[in-house]
Amino acid sequence: MQILTNQFQKELKEHGDFQFPLLISNEKLSKYDSNSFLWHWHPEIELTLVTQGQMIYEINNEEFHLCQGEALFGNARVLHTGRMYENMDCEYVSITFDPRLIYSYENSIIYLKYVSPFIQNLSLFSICFDLTKPWHKEIIKILNEIITIHQLQKDTYEIDVLIKLLEFWKVLYLNYDTTQTITSPERHNYERIRSILSFIEKNYSDKITLEEIADHIHICKGECCRIFKQYMKIPLFRFILEYRIEKSLKDLVTSNDTIGNIAAKAGFNDSNYYSHTFYKVKGCSPTEYRKKTLKHNK
Structure with a gap:
C-alpha cells in the first residue's frame, strides 16, 4: 500500500471530519511499499510518536532520526516523508488534527496569542521532541495519554482528547521560542x-487574478x-482552489444548500468545475462527502 495523494502531493485521506477534525492511527513502515511513505502534505498538524524501532523522518529540507519514545511535531502544510533506518521496521502513532480544535475560530484570543505564532510562522516546519530537554518528557507523556484515551473510547472521548491537546499546546507555548533568526x-x-x-482569505469568494x-x-x-x-511548496492558484474547497466544507455538512450555491459562495463560477476540483482534492464528490459525513455523525 501507499499514501494516496493528488498531483500536488496533497494526501487524499480524511483526518477526521469537519465536526471533529482529528485522526489517531497506528502505523507501521513495513505496510508501505518500499518500506516508506511517499512525500505528501496536508493542511492539518501531525504529531508522530515512535512506539517501537527507529525511523528517518524528513520534513521539507530537515531530516530527523527518531528513536523509540521520541516524537515529532509537523506543522500544517509541510511536505514530509518517512523511511526505515538500516532496514529495520518501525511502529509509530500518528495524531493528525486541524489546529482549529485548539483555537475554535479565527481571530479569537486563543488563535492570536497562542496558535498563530506557530502555524503562521513560515520558517517553523517541525519540532523534534528527542528528550534532550526536560519539557520533552511532559510532551511525550501527554501524547501517550491521548493514545490511551483513543484506545478506551469512553463516552467523553472528544472532550478528553481536546483537554489533552490543549495541555500539549500549553506546554509547547511555554517552552518553545517561535522567534527564529532569519x-x-x-x-x-x-x-x-x-x-x-x-488577500486570499479576504477575497476567495470573488474572482482573483x-x-x-x-x-x-x-x-x-x-x-x-x-x-x-x-x-x-504548492503553486499559487492550486492553493487558492484547495483553499476554496476547504472553505466550502462547512456549508456542505451544516446546511441544506445546493451544491451550486455552495460552489458559488466558495468562489467557483461553475458547479461542475467545483465538483471536479473537489474530487481531485478530497477523493470523492461533494455529494458523497456530505452523505459520508452526515452518516458518520448520526
Whole structure:
C-alpha cells in the first residue's frame, strides 16, 4: 500500500471530519511499499510518536532520526516523508488534527496569542521532541495519554482528547521560542507570503487574478508565483482552489444548500468545475462527502 495523494502531493485521506477534525492511527513502515511513505502534505498538524524501532523522518529540507519514545511535531502544510533506518521496521502513532480544535475560530484570543505564532510562522516546519530537554518528557507523556484515551473510547472521548491537546499546546507555548533568526530577504518574503494569504482569505469568494495578487504585494506576476511556490511548496492558484474547497466544507455538512450555491459562495463560477476540483482534492464528490459525513455523525 501507499499514501494516496493528488498531483500536488496533497494526501487524499480524511483526518477526521469537519465536526471533529482529528485522526489517531497506528502505523507501521513495513505496510508501505518500499518500506516508506511517499512525500505528501496536508493542511492539518501531525504529531508522530515512535512506539517501537527507529525511523528517518524528513520534513521539507530537515531530516530527523527518531528513536523509540521520541516524537515529532509537523506543522500544517509541510511536505514530509518517512523511511526505515538500516532496514529495520518501525511502529509509530500518528495524531493528525486541524489546529482549529485548539483555537475554535479565527481571530479569537486563543488563535492570536497562542496558535498563530506557530502555524503562521513560515520558517517553523517541525519540532523534534528527542528528550534532550526536560519539557520533552511532559510532551511525550501527554501524547501517550491521548493514545490511551483513543484506545478506551469512553463516552467523553472528544472532550478528553481536546483537554489533552490543549495541555500539549500549553506546554509547547511555554517552552518553545517561535522567534527564529532569519535573513532580511527571507523575512521580507515571509511577509509577502502572509500578505498573499491574507488577500486570499479576504477575497476567495470573488474572482482573483494573478495581477491583483502581484499588485497587492508590489512585485511582478512571475516573481509572485515563484516566491509562493518556493515557500508554500504548492503553486499559487492550486492553493487558492484547495483553499476554496476547504472553505466550502462547512456549508456542505451544516446546511441544506445546493451544491451550486455552495460552489458559488466558495468562489467557483461553475458547479461542475467545483465538483471536479473537489474530487481531485478530497477523493470523492461533494455529494458523497456530505452523505459520508452526515452518516458518520448520526
